[in-house]
Amino acid sequence: MTEDVYRLKSPEGVETELPVRKGTVGPDVVDIARLYRDQRVFTYDPGFVSTGSCESDITYIDGEEGILMYRGYPVEQLAANSSFIEVSYLLLNGELPTEQQLSEFDNTIRMHTMLNDGMLSFFKGFRYNAHPMAMLSAVVGSMSAYYHEEMDSSNPLHRDIFAHRILAKLPTIAAAAYKLNSGQPFIYPRNDLNFTENLLHMLFAVPAEPYEIDPVAAEALDLLFILHADHEQNCSTSTVRMAGSSGANPYSAIAAGISALWGPAHGGANEAVLNMLEEIGDVSQIGKYVEKAKDKNDAFRLMGFGHRVYKNFDPRATIIREMAHKVLKQLDRKDTPMFDLALELEQVALQDDYFVEKNLYPNVDFYSGIIYRALGIPTSMFTVMFALGRSVGWTAHWREMISDPSGKIARPRQLYTGPVARDYTAIEER
Numbered sequence: 435m436t437e438d439v440y441r442l443k444s445p446e447g448v449e450t451e452l453p454v455r456k457g458t459v460g461p462d463v464v465d466i467a468r469l470y471r472d473q474r475v476f477t478y479d480p481g482f483v484s485t486g487s488c489e490s491d492i493t494y495i496d497g498e499e500g501i502l503m504y505r506g507y508p509v510e511q512l513a514a515n516s517s518f519i520e521v522s523y524l525l526l527n528g529e530l531p532t533e534q535q536l537s538e539f540d541n542t543i544r545m546h547t548m549l550n551d552g553m554l555s556f557f558k559g560f561r562y563n564a565h566p567m568a569m570l571s572a573v574v575g576s577m578s579a580y581y582h583e584e585m586d587s588s589n590p591l592h593r594d595i596f597a598h599r600i601l602a603k604l605p606t607i608a609a610a611a612y613k614l615n616s617g618q619p620f621i622y623p624r625n626d627l628n629f630t631e632n633l634l635h636m637l638f639a640v641p642a643e644p645y646e647i648d649p650v651a652a653e654a655l656d657l658l659f660i661l662h663a664d665h666e667q668n669c670s671t672s673t674v675r676m677a678g679s680s681g682a683n684p685y686s687a688i689a690a691g692i693s694a695l696w697g698p699a700h701g702g703a704n705e706a707v708l709n710m711l712e713e714i715g716d717v718s719q720i721g722k723y724v725e726k727a728k729d730k731n732d733a734f735r736l737m738g739f740g741h742r743v744y745k746n747f748d749p750r751a752t753i754i755r756e757m758a759h760k761v762l763k764q765l766d767r768k769d770t771p772m773f774d775l776a777l778e779l780e781q782v783a784l785q786d787d788y789f790v791e792k793n794l795y796p797n798v799d800f801y802s803g804i805i806y807r808a809l810g811i812p813t814s815m816f817t818v819m820f821a822l823g824r825s826v827g828w829t830a831h832w833r834e835m836i837s838d839p840s841g842k843i844a845r846p847r848q849l850y851t852g853p854v855a856r857d858y859t860a861i862e863e864r
């Protein structure tokens with residue numbers, strides 16, 4: 435069928451028909467797998483701007499329309515009606531749970547929250563001011579030392595247990611990192627609390643006095659986790675898939691994903707936004723910083739602006755913006771000047787030709803930090819919060835990748851621009 439193939443003719447006249455594959459929704463995909471065999475050429479696409487790396491039925495994004503769906507459900511509907519634990523079940527299993535399935539899943543996650551006590555001693559080895567993302571990546575990587583012999587990736591039950599452990603134990607590790615930074619004793623999880631309440635408890639409770647969980651804080655965090663839960667083949671998820679494609683221990687693949695998330699162009703942007711707002715300091719300085727962001731000779735970028743896929747608006751940012759209003763009002767926080775500064779910066783940038791022409795809009799990270807800060811979470815923990823939400827997306831993608839019988843090790847090619855073959859010269863002749 436003519437409409438189902440792409441015809442390619444090399445300069446030498448060799449013809450190849452490349453099949454066009456159709457998803458359930460979204461643009462068609464040209465399958466170039468046979469291109470090298472037929473034409474002896476590779477494709478070149480740094481940053482994977484036009485390249486699909488896998489087939490997936492987990493998450494769909496339409497960047498032009500600002501659509502994000504998990505397993506077909508619009509993120510707005512999930513944000514309004516669901517919980518992070520229910521969304522996690524959906525991402526991992528493909529369907530929304532029944533009441534009984536949800537209760538069993540919730541209970542399973544609660545029963546996996548404790549760490550092997552030996553793991554806590556890792557924290558004694560970290561410097562008191564170690565970045566929590568570094569600790570999270572290191573300790574999650576070390577889970578592969580605890581769960582290697584009993585982790586058979588071809589066994590569906592083992593894959594389930596892995597997913598449960600990642601989801602349940604990451605908050606405990608994150609909270610331990612925070613406690614190390616703040617010089618407070620580690621707080622053990624409480625399985626009578628739900629996922630988000632338990633995290634707040636482990637972060638903020640101290641042995642000396644009772645800690646009361648603020649329902650506004652729990653609701654806001656849960657919403658942020660839902661919005662961060664998955665985002666198809668982003669940098670960290672692709673890293674997890676790539677590391678996992680070699681058959682590596684999946685805990686170490688997740689550690690690789692955490693490392694990828696840390697960068698300021700990815701999850702590290704939420705920390706960078708707050709640092710940027712602090713540096714700007716006052717609305718009177720906005721013009722100066724917007725000019726810096728536009729200056730090609732200045733490396734400064736408006737953090738929290740722009741996205742590889744969203745070229746209209748980031749639906750997550752719209753929801754978070756509203757939540758930021760609610761949280762600041764309900765918690766009666768004095769962070770309003772920071773929020774006002776962010777709102778003003780957004781307005782100035784949205785009306786600026788540079789940002790309009792390049793389709794640069796606030797992304798998920800622009801407002802999330804303002805909420806974290808209002809909840810008393812320090813800036814260095816912001817990307818850790820992102821990782822806790824995204825952990826379920828990583829495990830869902832790892833499971834999808836590893837269960838695919840046609841799966842291959844991820845191994846891109848390159849355009850070589852180094853020296854051509856030359857003879858080794860003895861050191862005295864150089």
Ligand code: CMC
Pocket residue numbers: 481665668698699700701702703727728734735736737738739740741742743792794797798799
């Ligand atoms: N401020 C100023 N200029 C920008 C910005 C920005 N935040 N983002 C992109 N541009 C310009 C960039 O200079 C380039 O201009 P030109 O075409 O003249 O060279 C053009 O817009 C396209 O940018 P790009 O870097 O080629 O686009 P990309 O798709 O490779 O990068 C991005 C996307 C998110 C890395 C980038 O927009 C950026 O660095 N934003 C700031 C960091 C940030 O907020 N990251 C969080 C992303 S959302 C959370 C997540 O998914 O992790």
